Amino acid sequence: MKQISRFSHLGELSDKDYFRIALSVDCVIFGFEDGELKVLVIKCNIKEYKGMWSLLGDLVRPDEDLDSASYRILKDRTGLDDVYLEQVHTFGKVNRHPAGRVITTTYFSLVNIKDHQLKLSDNELHWHPVKEITEMAFDHKNILDTCLERLREKIQDHPVVFNLLPKKFSLRELQSVYEAVLNCELDRRNFRKKFFMMDWLVDLNELEEDVPHRPGKLYKFNSSKFAKKVKKIS
Amino acid sequence: MKQISRFSHLGELSDKDYFRIALSVDCVIFGFEDGELKVLVIKCNIKEYKGMWSLLGDLVRPDEDLDSASYRILKDRTGLDDVYLEQVHTFGKVNRHPAGRVITTTYFSLVNIKDHQLKLSDNELHWHPVKEITEMAFDHKNILDTCLERLREKIQDHPVVFNLLPKKFSLRELQSVYEAVLNCELDRRNFRKKFFMMDWLVDLNELEEDVPHRPGKLYKFNSSKFAKKVKKIS
DNA sequence: TTTTAATGTGTATTTTTAACACATTATTGC
DNA sequence: GCAATAATGTGTTAAAAATACACATTAAAA
Numbered sequence: 001m002k003q004i005s006r007f008s009h010l011g012e013l014s015d016k017d018y019f020r021i022a023l024s025v026d027c028v029i030f031g032f033e034d035g036e037l038k039v040l041v042i043k044c045n046i047k048e049y050k051g052m053w054s055l056l057g058d059l060v061r062p063d064e065d066l067d068s069a070s071y072r073i074l075k076d077r078t079g080l081d082d083v084y085l086e087q088v089h090t091f092g093k094v095n096r097h098p099a100g101r102v103i104t105t106t107y108f109s110l111v112n113i114k115d116h117q118l119k120l121s122d123n124e125l126h127w128h129p130v131k132e133i134t135e136m137a138f139d140h141k142n143i144l145d146t147c148l149e150r151l152r153e154k155i156q157d158h159p160v161v162f163n164l165l166p167k168k169f170s171l172r173e174l175q176s177v178y179e180a181v182l183n184c185e186l187d188r189r190n191f192r193k194k195f196f197m198m199d200w201l202v203d204l205n206e207l208e209e210d211v212p213h214r215p216g217k218l219y220k221f222n223s224s225k226f227a228k229k230v231k232k233i234s
Numbered sequence: 235m236k237q238i239s240r241f242s243h244l245g246e247l248s249d250k251d252y253f254r255i256a257l258s259v260d261c262v263i264f265g266f267e268d269g270e271l272k273v274l275v276i277k278c279n280i281k282e283y284k285g286m287w288s289l290l291g292d293l294v295r296p297d298e299d300l301d302s303a304s305y306r307i308l309k310d311r312t313g314l315d316d317v318y319l320e321q322v323h324t325f326g327k328v329n330r331h332p333a334g335r336v337i338t339t340t341y342f343s344l345v346n347i348k349d350h351q352l353k354l355s356d357n358e359l360h361w362h363p364v365k366e367i368t369e370m371a372f373d374h375k376n377i378l379d380t381c382l383e384r385l386r387e388k389i390q391d392h393p394v395v396f397n398l399l400p401k402k403f404s405l406r407e408l409q410s411v412y413e414a415v416l417n418c419e420l421d422r423r424n425f426r427k428k429f430f431m432m433d434w435l436v437d438l439n440e441l442e443e444d445v446p447h448r449p450g451k452l453y454k455f456n457s458s459k460f461a462k463k464v465k466k467i468s
Numbered sequence: 469t470t471t472t473a474a475t476g477t478g479t480a481t482t483t484t485t486a487a488c489a490c491a492t493t494a495t496t497g498c
Numbered sequence: 499g500c501a502a503t504a505a506t507g508t509g510t511t512a513a514a515a516a517t518a519c520a521c522a523t524t525a526a527a528a
Contacts (some may be wrong), residue, residue: 023257060255062254065326069326072435101296103294123333172506187487193509212495212504213505214493214494214506214507215493216493216505290490319495405475423477446473448474449525450476451476
């Protein structure tokens, strides 16, 4: 490792001291199942937080980009490749990790749970309803809250929730995702109206199957027609 | 330094390897002067970017919180104490710093330039109009752009621009700040209407002095009456 | 005293958001 | 097969917010 000469005016501390901070990445991986927003968590096995849920994370390797690190964690854990990933915040309190100084950069991700059931053989891994999580290891509850808030802002004007759904979905399912994320009820007519106006959907001229009621039309996300001007979901 | 046992499953790399990433903080310090948005920059003296402007930054010390590090930089450089500071993004490309692996967390800050002219004796430090900066050392132009975009979003519904102004200001000055930040013209009547509706201002019943035209009324920021529901500035 | 250049104010129009009800369709149970 | 059920699908109206726009007032400067 070369000298960090840009900071050489700080003579009172040697470079060696500065490399005593570890950098990690934690991923808040959101999924949607049974009408609920869920998050992928794992049982913590360090003694201070034994048995509590924690987020998926790992240390950043010296030779990988920060974004690549989050991508690697996601891919290793879920087997998914083409996922939505967004950096949210970096948490850097001195004592946030009992084992030493670890600063963590957090990302949230949106995946379709059904797409990677296979990988969940690891029974320490678990999809947990976000609403029911009150406590987590480390500062992970705080991280989860921060990412959830970011997600709520994001879906207001960016077409990202499609990542939580299968390729083909009904408007009912789409609305259900919004309601789960925002934790509120939405007016069906206004909801549909807005989505048709925004041009985010393609009508597949197919109907739902195996639903215990009148089947709804199926749509897919229209990736080619991102509306420049976007509107809030009411 | 203790073992980072949470990550101990990663047997293929020793802990030592992980501590070869340095963590820095860079501050995008915005000011407002002569009707322009400015940013505090410093001449870069590492050979790869000799003479180019760079942001104010420093390595994070092992025993200080991440937020404290940004605060320290700001205080050391500007002498200001009670300033607005917000974390924006962490940049972590492997080769972003020529001297080695440095991941940087960036903050933007809003200060009133007039409040700390004294400290600017250091002539490597310089308030530069944001609009005129096309190139910077490292990835700092990218960082500046990211922070500017965040600032633009922020001022839409949060009362933060007051930090760029003196305690007492006219509506003209306030509008001028918005126009400088958003880089657009605003309708004076609508602008005033909205601010009065938002209840962010206190009328001081004083008039501007030493202006070469009819003096406007002076206001101060109403810190006690944060409106819950905020509106976009048009 | 006149000119200049800013401050200060109100209304009408358009756009967006929010509230709201009934007919239609496929499934389920009798 | 038929009735009951539970969802889908659709338009209008009212309220709120955003936008466009013009003229009288005031103090300084000429």
